[in-house]
Amino acid sequence: MVALKQKLEERGLRKTAFRIELLTLFTQTKSSLSIEDIKSSVGKTSDKVTIYRALDAFEKSGLIHRVPDKANLARYALCHNECKPEAHSHNHAHFICTVCDETFCIENVEVPKIHLKQGYKINSSTLTLEGSCPSCQSA
Amino acid sequence: MVALKQKLEERGLRKTAFRIELLTLFTQTKSSLSIEDIKSSVGKTSDKVTIYRALDAFEKSGLIHRVPDKANLARYALCHNECKPEAHSHNHAHFICTVCDETFCIENVEVPKIHLKQGYKINSSTLTLEGSCPSCQSA
DNA sequence: AAATTTATCGCAACTTGGTTGCGTTAGTTT
DNA sequence: AAACTAACGCAACCAAGTTGCGATAAATTT
Numbered sequence: 001m002v003a004l005k006q007k008l009e010e011r012g013l014r015k016t017a018f019r020i021e022l023l024t025l026f027t028q029t030k031s032s033l034s035i036e037d038i039k040s041s042v043g044k045t046s047d048k049v050t051i052y053r054a055l056d057a058f059e060k061s062g063l064i065h066r067v068p069d070k071a072n073l074a075r076y077a078l079c080h081n082e083c084k085p086e087a088h089s090h091n092h093a094h095f096i097c098t099v100c101d102e103t104f105c106i107e108n109v110e111v112p113k114i115h116l117k118q119g120y121k122i123n124s125s126t127l128t129l130e131g132s133c134p135s136c137q138s139a
Numbered sequence: 140m141v142a143l144k145q146k147l148e149e150r151g152l153r154k155t156a157f158r159i160e161l162l163t164l165f166t167q168t169k170s171s172l173s174i175e176d177i178k179s180s181v182g183k184t185s186d187k188v189t190i191y192r193a194l195d196a197f198e199k200s201g202l203i204h205r206v207p208d209k210a211n212l213a214r215y216a217l218c219h220n221e222c223k224p225e226a227h228s229h230n231h232a233h234f235i236c237t238v239c240d241e242t243f244c245i246e247n248v249e250v251p252k253i254h255l256k257q258g259y260k261i262n263s264s265t266l267t268l269e270g271s272c273p274s275c276q277s278a
Numbered sequence: 279a280a281a282t283t284t285a286t287c288g289c290a291a292c293t294t295g296g297t298t299g300c301g302t303t304a305g306t307t308t
Numbered sequence: 309a310a311a312c313t314a315a316c317g318c319a320a321c322c323a324a325g326t327t328g329c330g331a332t333a334a335a336t337t338t
Contacts, residue, residue, distance in 0.1 A: 134256075304331080
């Protein structure tokens with residue numbers, strides 16, 4: 001909890017009740033959170049605009065990053081590595097279960113380095129796998 | 140043109156003026172088309188609903204497939220390989236230029252096969268690269 | 279060729295994810 | 309405590325995409 005407030009302070013973000021609650025939610029979540037998820041657990045009291053702006057601020061300051069989502073919706077997860085503002089480094093793949101719509105970070109899989117024809121400058125690369133996860137297999 | 144109408148007929152789609160025009164546009168386009176692109180070249184006369192439904196029908200019948208887009212918008216391209224309804228096979232990477240927002244298919248790059256932990260079933264995998272393309276480099 | 283069938287069209291109205299403007303509230307700094 | 313300004317919250321808005329439904333026009337049947 002203390003470390004959590006520190007994270008906000010380090011980045012020049014204010015320690016409001018809502019933002020602390022939101023960041024806590026992220027630390028307690030194994031995989032990623034959709035806006036839906038967030039709304040249903042901390043959004044009862046806060047306006048959607050507040051949520052969007054907080055997510056935006058968190059992302060800009062390197063606290064969280066966007067992960068892909070089946071329906072092309074926004075989805076976020078905590079940054080594990082050292083992410084600085086304007087330079088997120090998330091070189092891992094994502095697995096999206098098309099049954100339960102969960103998004104999993106595949107930590108131990110590196111996104112292969114691709115080199116393109118001369119002239120292309122690559123800033124980021126994402127490898128997204130779609131299918132069904134173990135719990136949805138058995139169903 | 141003849142082959143084009145045939146494609147529609149083969150899939151049980153009607154050869155309406157609009158759908159022929161739309162399919163022609165796809166064949167004339169090297170990379171991919173956003174809804175914006177489509178609207179501005181064939182959408183003057185047709186309703187957006189018509190466009191969406193035509194794209195939907197084309198995709199379902201394996202004529203075109205969706206490609207990722209920077210802003211998570213829908214974007215489509217012609218199917219090169221043999222795509223059947225319900226079974227698209229597009230094992231190539233996409234490059235999105237974040238300057239001009241163009242999406243390029245990287246034809247000669249295979250999406251590497253990833254094997255996950257037991258229990259995950261992968262239906263499709265997409266490798267998306269973001270950066271700036273040659274023409275936007277020089278600017 | 280006319281009649282029937284049915285895919286496609288096009289308008290209106292709606293839904294959803296997300297944004298903008300702006301006045302108010304509340305951390306933070308002095 | 310006063311001043312400063314990030315963050316909040318409401319309303320209004322926007323854009324992408326969907327749904328319902330009657331009208332139109334291919335394709336098929338007679």
